[in-house]
Amino acid sequence: MDQPDLTPLQNVRARIARAAAIAGRKADAIELIAISKTHSADRILPLIEEGQRVFGENRVQEAQAKWPALIAAHSDVKLHLVGQLQSNKAEEAVRLFDCIHSLDRPSLMVALAKAMDKAGRRVPCFLQVNIGDEEQKGGCAIAEVPALLASARAMALPVIGLMCVPPAGIEPAPFFALLAKIAADNGLSQLSMGMSDDFETAMMLGATHVRVGSALFGRRA
Template sequence: MTQDPRPCPSLSAVQDRIAAAARLARRDPAGVMLIAISKTHPADAIRPLLDAGHRVFGENRVQETEDKWPALRADYRHVALHLVGQLQSNKAEAAVALFDAIHSVDRPSLVAALARAVAKTGRRPELFVQVNIGDEPQKGGCAIADLPALLASMRNAELRVAGLMAVPPAGVEAAPYFALLAKFRRDHGLDGLSMGMSDDLETAVMLGASHVRVGSALFGGRS
């Protein structure tokens, strides 16, 4: 679909927040990628952002993405899809075929499955290691102590390691967790830092986020 961009107030507001935080941190706002988290939202809710020119979206499930995005991608060019939800190893091949980036690599069995999928399909999505930064048993992500070995296994498999991802514990100040993730990124010589959502994106940007994952500020609450 080729047309002039149409205004989307929610998108403009989030872009303004990112730019303001980046300026405070003396960063170029262009160095922060906004991933619009469109999981559970129907195509009609996504089209206004596409019509406004936004092209980077995050989904939670392989099946939902397979159902929803082929028609949208037929209408809009250059869309990049990021998987932000947990990934089962038996869905690795489908995920590699669908997504341009996967933000939830968290265990050796998934690394092995992704390596097989990359070898079979020839596609090489960017991969972020999800770190359980708050050591929360109910959350996905690799333990901090396991991070060096997991990264080594990905590099040995010649996968495309883009960076780290984390979701801080709810209800507490996010800054210390973002700062810790940024330290791990530096320690391991990585570029990408996927952190920050609707409520804390300014903090994430000021502490070095390269990717922020924003849903409710763009789409409103989910039913």
């Protein structure tokens, strides 16, 4: 439960600390990604000033419009791409983002590998898994994970873990547990899973990165 005397960021950090304690984990081992999509720079700046240093955006074009100035003023801020990425935006994504959570198909792997070679930097990636087998969502099929990981490693793409977005309106714990099992079976230790309403559950099941938007910025209209 949120405490009214705390800021939204303090409340989220307190929730992370409580969940970590229950799970027998260290709170500072959980990367809090503040999802700033659709929010303007003047909404983001107070969180930066309060100490938040990792943010997430859904679209390359939106991030290009607002983040260069913010990063120029706060060089220790890290930016993660958490939305779907078109292959023709790979070069821009590699230049701007410090981590990409939506690697999900061979054509994007090829584009990112070329972009990273050109830029001279290797950007860590999560392989996004369509954990609920939903037609409208991005992510690879569960059965494709081993082959895609093998391809990524052959291209020297730094895949550090798996990411998922469970189906809406359904208890997320089984989907988080399944992603954790798939990651363990494939030798991966990082898990990007859990959002404002369910990140405590995700932490109990091994999340290392939680993507929190509305609990920090308020519900979008």
